[in-house]
Amino acid sequence: MTRMKTIKPLVLLCCFLINSALADEAAMLLKSSMADKNFVTLERVERDALQSFCSKPRSEEGDIETANALRESARAAVPMPTEDDFLGDWQRGEAVANNGRGLQYSDNPEQPNGGNCYACHQLDPDEVAYGTLGPSLTGYGARGQSLSMLEYTWIKLWNTHAYNVCSHMPRFGAAGILSEQQLKDVMAYLLDPRSPVNSGLSP
Amino acid sequence: MISWCAGILSSLLLLLAPLWAWAQQDGIFDEYRAMFGDDNPAVFVIDEGEELWFSKAGPNSTSLEGCDLGLGAGVVEGAYAQLPRYFADTDRVQDVESRLEHCMIELQGKTREEIHAKPYSLRGDLGTEMEALVAWLAEQSRGLAIAPGQAHPSERSSYELGEQLFYFRAGPHDFSCATCHGQSGKRIRLQSLPDLTAHEGAAEAYSSWPAYRISQGIVRTMGWRMRDCFRQQRMPELIMGSEAAVALQTYLAVNAAGATMAAPGLKR
Known part of the structure; x- marks a missing residue:
């Protein structure tokens, strides 16, 4: 029985080392299998700590301490607007939500990036072309505009891993995909009562 | 002649553009596709592929008839369905595209540079030799079971690496293949x-x-689909027939093993 208890961690450690060697091999393999294209270079194959941690196949589990540390460092790095400065223009936010371009080697790097929210989320109930990878955000404004709600939404958009490590959503602020102004416009698209996202809510 | 026919057909398809918008509605695409009946415009490309296989080309003025796709030199029936597989002569696991590249170099004397100059069409092009050859070879496996090699250790390690790559999150958006293709019932x-x-x-x-x-x-080929997924993942360009391209196809083929090949298919 005691022997079993010592063996199990050893087996786990052994599996971890094999898997991490395999992951390193995969990273090298990918780099040697790709080529720079337009403004997109092989630097993008390099992963940060969060990406490495979140690249595990479903059969492998990450450890909870690392997950907590990643979550906390993500949260600590979020710059917070002042209370009256969270919400931009919902109409500009709508354009950001609809725009799926940006950062692909086929895109024009001179144009602003989109947020591509509709790829994964339902928002305006009249827009039928929405994806289902993320939850529906239709009627999001019903949650109100308390400071905690503003902060929660801002952090979620800036770096989703501050709440849910290994969420599929991009780090729109932390990764520099969207500007602070674009993020404020998306905030308004989600929370402004005049936004079509909230058209189904009674005034 | 073949390109000309394909051009006419493409123009006809453009006339169907209003139907196209309607076909975007989920589920209705099946009806839209049914309107084509058995008329898959790929038939012209398949014919072109057959012609290319038997035509003398390259500095050696040789056809591809001596190409071994895994079942022996010149055996094309069923070969596609059993790829990727390990080849002793290259000591590599290869997909159809890297194997064709190998044969074009070894038999026909073509250079890697010319083969890689434009393996896949850009929008508006009428097709490449690689696309036509792959279409014809896939046709020779229609109705046969997908059975990629997994007996050789290199084939098994290709699968394992493919799985790692499938979950590999990188780039400004943190995307991996699994971001979009790791759950069922999503769109x-x-x-x-x-x-x-x-x-x-x-x-x-x-x-x-x-x-x-x-x-x-x-x-479009499976190799192109891999490359285009990486483009959408905001990653650099995947090299045709590269180890990563092969490993990912091995991962998919093994997961699909036992199913029946039905390519070239028709997609939106």
């Missing part, structure tokens, strides 16, 4: 996403490539 905008980690989804996807893409008027 991006209106496009349904197969779960490629499960047999059903992998089988549906793997068995239907190469395919004639109606929206692009061109036959």
